[in-house]
Amino acid sequence: MYNRAKASKRPEAMEEFKKFKKATAKEQKRARWKYINSFVTKAFEDKNTRPFWKFVKSQRQDSFGVPPLKQDGQLHTDSKKKADILLHEFQSAFTHEDKSSIPTLDGPSSPTIHDLNISVDGVRKLMQDLDQNKASGPDKIPCRVLKELAPELSPVVTAVFRQSLDCGILPKDWSDAIISPVYKKGDVHLASNYRPISLTCVLSKVMEHIICKHILSHLEAHNILTTFQHGFRKSHSCETQLLLTVNDLTCSFDKKIQTDVAVLDFSRAFDTVPHERLLRKLEHYGIQGSIKSWVQAFLYNRQMWVVLDGESSAKSEVVSGVPQGTVLGPLLFLIFINDLPDVVSSGTTTRLFADDCLVYRNIMSETDQLSFQSDLSTLNAWAVKWGMRFNPKKCSIMRIHRSTTPSSCRYSLCGESLDEVQHAKYLGITISDNLEWSSHVNAITNKASCTLNFLRRNLKYCPKQSKQVAYFALVRSSLEYGSAIWDPRFQKDKDNLEKINRRAARFVTGDYRRTSSVSAMMKKLDWPVLEQRRENQRLIMMFKVVNNLVAVPSSPLIPADSRTRANHIHKFKSISAQSAPYQNSFFPRTIPKWNTLDKVTAECNTVAGFKARLP
Numbered sequence: 001m002y003n004r005a006k007a008s009k010r011p012e013a014m015e016e017f018k019k020f021k022k023a024t025a026k027e028q029k030r031a032r033w034k035y036i037n038s039f040v041t042k043a044f045e046d047k048n049t050r051p052f053w054k055f056v057k058s059q060r061q062d063s064f065g066v067p068p069l070k071q072d073g074q075l076h077t078d079s080k081k082k083a084d085i086l087l088h089e090f091q092s093a094f095t096h097e098d099k100s101s102i103p104t105l106d107g108p109s110s111p112t113i114h115d116l117n118i119s120v121d122g123v124r125k126l127m128q129d130l131d132q133n134k135a136s137g138p139d140k141i142p143c144r145v146l147k148e149l150a151p152e153l154s155p156v157v158t159a160v161f162r163q164s165l166d167c168g169i170l171p172k173d174w175s176d177a178i179i180s181p182v183y184k185k186g187d188v189h190l191a192s193n194y195r196p197i198s199l200t201c202v203l204s205k206v207m208e209h210i211i212c213k214h215i216l217s218h219l220e221a222h223n224i225l226t227t228f229q230h231g232f233r234k235s236h237s238c239e240t241q242l243l244l245t246v247n248d249l250t251c252s253f254d255k256k257i258q259t260d261v262a263v264l265d266f267s268r269a270f271d272t273v274p275h276e277r278l279l280r281k282l283e284h285y286g287i288q289g290s291i292k293s294w295v296q297a298f299l300y301n302r303q304m305w306v307v308l309d310g311e312s313s314a315k316s317e318v319v320s321g322v323p324q325g326t327v328l329g330p331l332l333f334l335i336f337i338n339d340l341p342d343v344v345s346s347g348t349t350t351r352l353f354a355d356d357c358l359v360y361r362n363i364m365s366e367t368d369q370l371s372f373q374s375d376l377s378t379l380n381a382w383a384v385k386w387g388m389r390f391n392p393k394k395c396s397i398m399r400i401h402r403s404t405t406p407s408s409c410r411y412s413l414c415g416e417s418l419d420e421v422q423h424a425k426y427l428g429i430t431i432s433d434n435l436e437w438s439s440h441v442n443a444i445t446n447k448a449s450c451t452l453n454f455l456r457r458n459l460k461y462c463p464k465q466s467k468q469v470a471y472f473a474l475v476r477s478s479l480e481y482g483s484a485i486w487d488p489r490f491q492k493d494k495d496n497l498e499k500i501n502r503r504a505a506r507f508v509t510g511d512y513r514r515t516s517s518v519s520a521m522m523k524k525l526d527w528p529v530l531e532q533r534r535e536n537q538r539l540i541m542m543f544k545v546v547n548n549l550v551a552v553p554s555s556p557l558i559p560a561d562s563r564t565r566a567n568h569i570h571k572f573k574s575i576s577a578q579s580a581p582y583q584n585s586f587f588p589r590t591i592p593k594w595n596t597l598d599k600v601t602a603e604c605n606t607v608a609g610f611k612a613r614l615p
Helices: 002-008 011-045 050-060 079-092 120-128 143-148 150-167 202-221 238-254 275-284 289-299 329-336 366-385 438-458 464-480 491-509 518-525 530-546 586-595 607-613
Strands: 069-071 074-076 176-183 194-199 258-264 302-308 316-318 348-353 356-363 396-400 423-426 429-432
Touching: 002 011, 011 050, 011 464, 050 438, 050 464, 069 079, 074 079, 079 176, 079 194, 079 302, 079 316, 120 143, 120 150, 120 202, 143 150, 143 202, 150 202, 150 289, 194 302, 202 289, 202 329, 238 258, 238 348, 238 356, 238 396, 238 429, 238 586, 258 366, 258 423, 275 289, 275 329, 348 366, 356 366, 396 423, 429 438, 438 464, 438 491, 464 491, 464 530, 491 518, 491 530, 530 586, 530 607
Parallel strands: 176 302
Antiparallel strands: 069 074, 176 194, 258 356, 258 396, 302 316, 348 356, 423 429
């Protein structure tokens, strides 16, 4: 049509072409959305949301592959070259330890771990619970084969596991790892901003699960793991760590006591763990015999290679670290870092979530500042002693106080002065030096707004159900992460959060008319306001604390009220506060509402039952 219109030189022919072109584009758009809606609707009908999330991920276009990488000032686009650059970067993080002088831990050793009995029934259950959609490792044995043939294969696999444990030897394939680089943050063109995630054999992970559970049972039975570590442990989470940390900070703030906080960052923590020093700590904590021998074989003689866009780098020996992406790796790291909180002086608190480290101390005199600096030096000495490294450029100091003339001191780590900041991010929460949450609210609402705009562009004509699922998973979840801890008191912060929720209601219903009532839309969707949901989250966390379901001790944090049990047996005394941040922190704010709950709700036997009775 275009060629004919151009050749004829008639304006009406060109106009007809443009009209037909516009109609064709419109029909193409309609056909595209019809296609998308067809497989999205079918996915929800079949209760399989994978096609839907695959479509959402494809539209984001930010999770595919590794962009060109810099080396010697040049950008390299070849996949093989990029794989080699990444391998070289991951190798540079390894620790070459001095095996001639391995330090020991102070204090008596823990009791010896019991022998492990691997049963056929246990192995079969683990194999049947495998996710058949997970990728196979270097041995190329698919999860689906192991899962569907579990009854037939489990006796043979159990025999292999038992022999591996008795001999302290792993099959060669189990010591190999395909490295998948995962972007962290910063410049996407720098290899240092990627972390190596190991893809190992599925059977190796099953064996690791058995070993891991056995070691963890030993550690928990003898209370070996420090109470300050909340990572990768049952009843522990980011939320429990944040609750205890913020409670400490707000208590001191309420008493007009300055708290100096150091946010510390380990350099490639998981990759730098020296193997001999780790094994020495395992032995000290009672992990000996065949279990120690198996873990030693698991750590030694490992090989890795980076695979990128189908291209592989050369193979390289792994000389240090615990493999990220394995089942046993996180637990081994917890054991290695377990004694770190013990090296600081009395009065200084260390909070750990895996390698995320926060250290703080109340400052009431110059002596406290000197002690805090001494503790930072001691922590650095611990890192040097055990073969790890702090990255002082990513460490910072924050002073939390109510004074107009706070005590000031320049702290240093590794010989470098630490930057002083007003806001610090810890476990995904932005903590400010005035203990208000406006900065955190602004950060999460800005991110949520961008995500919601993305959903509006790419799911505009999708069914209401799929829009709602996407909003709950990608937007509302980010607005409510840790909300029991940071629930804001300022109305402006509450309004900023609610604006996202109200915009989402228009998006899900597809109603953008100015005359439409958003409140009516939310009522029809059965969405409560976010403030109510945050209150419920606080009550649910309180229920878990009261019933010892999380690692937050109810005593002495909250005083029991023995004067009256009018409503229920779990009443507590209200906590008085002199400052707004403490008054609006978790315990002082939640206890009054908790005390008003009816007997049936407060004395529920399960979390699910408690949640069901909340508004």
